[in-house]
Amino acid sequence: MSDSLGLDEPPQPHRAGGDAYRVLARKYRPQTFAALIGQEAMVRTLENAIRRDRIAHAFLLTGVRGVGKTSTARLIAKALNCVGPDGQGGPTIDPCGQCEPCRAIAEGRHIDVIEMDAASHTGIDDIREIIEASRYAAVSARYKIYIIDEVHMLSKAAFNGLLKTLEEPPAHVKFLFATTEVNKVPVTVLSRCQRFDLRRIPADKLAEHFAWVSAEEQVEVETEALALIARAAEGSARDGLSILDQAIAHADLEGGGVRAAAVREMLGLSDRGAVRDLLGLLLAADAPGALAALRRQYDLGVDPQAVFRALLEAVHGVTLVKVGAPEDAAQAAEERDAYRDWSAKLSFAMLHRLWQLLLKGHDEVVRAALPIEAAEMALLRIVHASTLPDPGELARQIASGSISVSGPSTATPAPAQRSNEFAAVMALLEERGHHALYFRLHSNARLVSAAPGELSFSGSRPIAADVLTELAQVLKAETGRAWKIAMVDAPGEPTLKEAADAADEAARQAILGTPIVAAARAVFPDAELIDWPKRSVS
Structure with a gap:
């Protein structure tokens, strides 16, 4: 692609044998702000700042991997130091890419644009060198610019050493920080920087960009394959270009280009x-x-x-x-x-x-x-x-009388039938997120009777009046009809917690009664059963 469109170099589908291959992520690194994908808000802010001569002394660029943090930092360095083709230009949001500062910065050889990887230069000594060098004017550029990548990896001492210079740097110095983990950057540093959060690039924009790259590379890629690559990139242009590079290498280009099935196989995706x-x-x-x-x-x-x-x-x-x-x-x-x-x-x-x-x-x-x-x-x-009914619908049907497990000729439901109706109510409470009410009934409610729109509990295990009131209100809201909830002086069924505990104890006794466990206890009389399959609270 031509420089005027903002990328490193024109396409080279037919390379000479001695030329080194450049991966797509490097070959199509943005060289102008217009070539940045999905960062329009940040570009607009920078454009206004440059046009109004309100350029911050320090910028912090955050975002996930591959959205253009380091590329943006280099573009800012070019924008601030561009002198135009005639050598008379000033800072601009559209660096020419032709003057010596622009070319030198793009090639990483400009003496006044210093890039440092904080992952391998974490200490105070590295920052001390920057502080000392920042006192001297730029050699040939308008601004001396320090680009520190993965700045969050600097040590506490390094951050502290940088604070004073960062707050009041010389007029000819600009700091550009990039990080994927902004939460690890001290607040004292954040407060001294103008922060830009670079967004994840939408999948549709990535797919469109990858289609353009494929055309430049003279490789046919199916639309569905581009969509798969864009989704797998998860908002990262660099990751997506790396996947596209791999897909092109993986595909049988003689057989018609990059196919979706091949990309799926390569990525291990389910069809x-x-x-x-x-x-x-x-x-x-x-x-x-x-x-x-x-x-x-x-x-x-x-x-x-x-x-x-x-x-x-x-x-x-x-x-x-x-x-x-x-x-x-x-x-x-x-x-x-x-x-x-x-x-x-x-x-x-x-x-x-x-x-x-x-x-x-x-x-x-x-x-x-x-x-x-x-x-x-x-x-x-x-x-x-x-295959199970929705708990809320089941409770509404029980409340309306359209479903009755007791049958028309049975005056008093059997215990198992009453339990089924109460279980539907409890399932409704759990499904709708009434967890506090659910657990209070689970531990304290001894069911005496259950009928459409009615529940009664044993008075031998009192339940607070506010619990009964809350239950009636919740059931009315969920089922659309009034419910009668009462405490009665009659024996009730065990609470759900008591039933679960009894089942756990039965399981424990069954395990203790097995021949192999009994034999083990005979040999080791002090042995205890400390764990066995238990029922869930719900």
Whole structure:
């Protein structure tokens, strides 16, 4: 690409045998502010500052890797020292790139623009050299400029040594700091700098830029492949160009260029069509089909963790469509149609539950010693959950009388039936986030009776009046009808906590009664059982 368009050098698709290859991330490093991608707000601020001669003495550039921090620092150095093609120009937001200062800074050889990597120069001695040298005027440039990359890695002593000079530097000195971890930079330094937060570059802009680079390199790249690379870059132009470089090297250029399938294979990504198929099988409660689809992805070399991450992205995408968010321009038409269809069929409650189940499954797969087996068990849990009714809807149906587990001819529900109705109420409280109320009932409520719109608890285990009032208010808000909640003088069922404790003790006794444990205790009479499978509080 030509210098006028702001990049290092024109394309060189046909290099001589002795020429060293330059990776795309270096070859297409921005050489003008116009070539910076996605940083329009920062460029506008700098342009106004230069035009009004309100140039700060110190700049702090922050942001994730590869968004252009170091490139911006060099561009600022060029902008402040450019003298124009005729040698008579002043500071400008559009450095000419032709004068000696511009060329020397671009090539990294200007004597008055000093770059230092704080990762390898962390001590006070390195900063002391800068302080001493800053007293002397620039040799040939308008400003002496110090660019310190990864400034957060300076030692505490180095930061302290820099403070005074940073606050009142000589008029001919400018400091440009770059960091990916601004939280590690002392507040005393932050307060002395003009800060610019460089944004992550949107995927659609990255894909557009990579398409342009591919054209300059005379390499055909599928649109879907560009979208995959842009997503994998996670907002970093440098990372994306490195991936594109690898994809070009990986592809069979004689066979038609860079294909999406090859990029997917290279990155170890799950095919998005296969992910949509898997999500459809989960929603249809097709357990054998879901497990087979997962195994097909696994046999192709896709990490189970990547499958769950792709499923999470799909559920997130469906949810965004349901709330009316703008469509992703880089999204395939088939994916867009599938998301629209699912968003019409799935409620927010179902999407929320599916997200939580997938997130839990993802975490389990990450920690599991057997990732594929953990992934299969997580998918089976999702299939099982998809066949269960929504807790809120179930409670509303019970409250309205449309569902009654007691049957029309039974005056008093059996204990198991009463427990089922109370369990629906407790599931509703947990689902809707009423955790304090849930745990107070879990520990103290001894159920006596449960009927549509009515609950009564035993007075032998008193529950505070404010708890009963709060329960009635919550159930009315969630089910749309009034509930009658009362304490009665009658024996009740064990609390949920007591039932769980009893189950734990039964499990403990069952383990102690096994022949091998009994034999071990006979040999070691002082041995104790300190851990065994216990029931969850919920």
